[in-house]
Amino acid sequence: MVAAAASHRQGHWASIEADIRTHLLQSLPTTPLPVVVKPMHHMINSAVPKPIAPVLCLTACELVGGQRTEAMDAACALHLMHALVRSRARFHPVLGLRAENKSSSPFSDGVLLMTGDGLVSFGFELVARSESSEPSRVLKVILEIAEAIGAAGTAEGLNMVADGATAVEKVCEKTDARLSACGAVCGAILGGAGDEAVERLRRFGLYVGMMHGLLCTEGSSEAAEEFRSLARSELKGFEEGKLDEVRGLVDWWYEQGAVAAVEAARE
């Protein structure tokens, strides 16, 4: 019974991720230059660990009564921003130590660097081009994404690492959890939520991101369990009929994060 529920969740969220990937690949610019397209596909597909911000974006949109399609462009943009943050590890003096496939990439550092810039601008392009929501909501979402990856967001988090920071919790808060909070907020805005619901979902996203980030880095811990509990408490007041799926998602990510940590420790 438990296994069946877990399998159902896994299938449900795999289908969301597949939707995002399909929309993203369909939306990519068709430029004639393979020097741009090939590394772009490579970077989009090699984001490890998998981003949870895009799924949070679609989930939050549905939770506040919106349609998944309304938040799809923003979800894709968040997938790109996650790929950017991960890819920067490659060039980063400190993060570079943790980067995967550093030597096995078929592309030069210069090409990957410029492609990262291309990913960011394409993310904003996707959202700005979106006609699935009102212009004023779309502008708010662009602002949220810009702040999340900016000088007080992931760029600050990565700079902190470059500057010698080693506190996992602080770095996680500024990078993965920052993007997760942004994902939930963008979905809520596009789904038409009011200010209070937006801020609740911002905290929800942040806590889920902290939980997942800490689990992936350190394995199960009291702190991760605490963040799961905090996240769940932010869900009170939303439509009960939709909450089962959301709670199931949080639990599933909890399990997945713990599994990822065990696997990483084995290597």
Added chain:
Amino acid sequence: MVAAAASHRQGHWASIEADIRTHLLQSLPTTPLPVVVKPMHHMINSAVPKPIAPVLCLTACELVGGQRTEAMDAACALHLMHALVRSRARFHPVLGLRAENKSSSPFSDGVLLMTGDGLVSFGFELVARSESSEPSRVLKVILEIAEAIGAAGTAEGLNMVADGATAVEKVCEKTDARLSACGAVCGAILGGAGDEAVERLRRFGLYVGMMHGLLCTEGSSEAAEEFRSLARSELKGFEEGKLDEVRGLVDWWYEQGAVAAVEAARE
């Protein structure tokens, strides 16, 4: 008489550049981390050669009947995008050869790389936050800027160089001239221009950017003179009373570009 006119132009455009710089520095996020603020100021101030896209943005806005303030955030964003493109030369295997102060920067490569990412997101943040124009116009401007620095814009231009391209004209078209065209278009949109005027000013900005880029790289040439002539021809039909300043600007940039080339050749 000619000298007096040149001096007047120089003062006029210096004042525009000062306005942009003041607005930009006032708008910078006040983050508590010097690790972000210091390299950001460094990159914004070290953009060489000076960007013409921001000035084109304000000029186009006024030319179509708008107020300079309506286009100020977009002009600042374009200054940031120019700084980004220039700063990437530092990390770029090919462009790096032409980068200035490669070894004299007080910041590590990692910090400058992340700061560049921060510049881009801050540019979009500035425009998205702008309340000086209608949301639908602001969205169009964000889309234009994203496309200009994206996989079919400056990112493609820089990738072409990384891939071995050496044709100055082609690279210039995809980088500096692409941003100049974008500048003129953004100003026109924010100033309320119709589609036809926007497209004329797009070509005007492209030609001016080609003229200036070729002059700075190769000195006076038939091609640069041809682009000046093409640029001027796109101005027909705009309000005659405002065209003197614009034509003067083009001529002044022509002279400045030629001077810069002579100075570069002397070094």
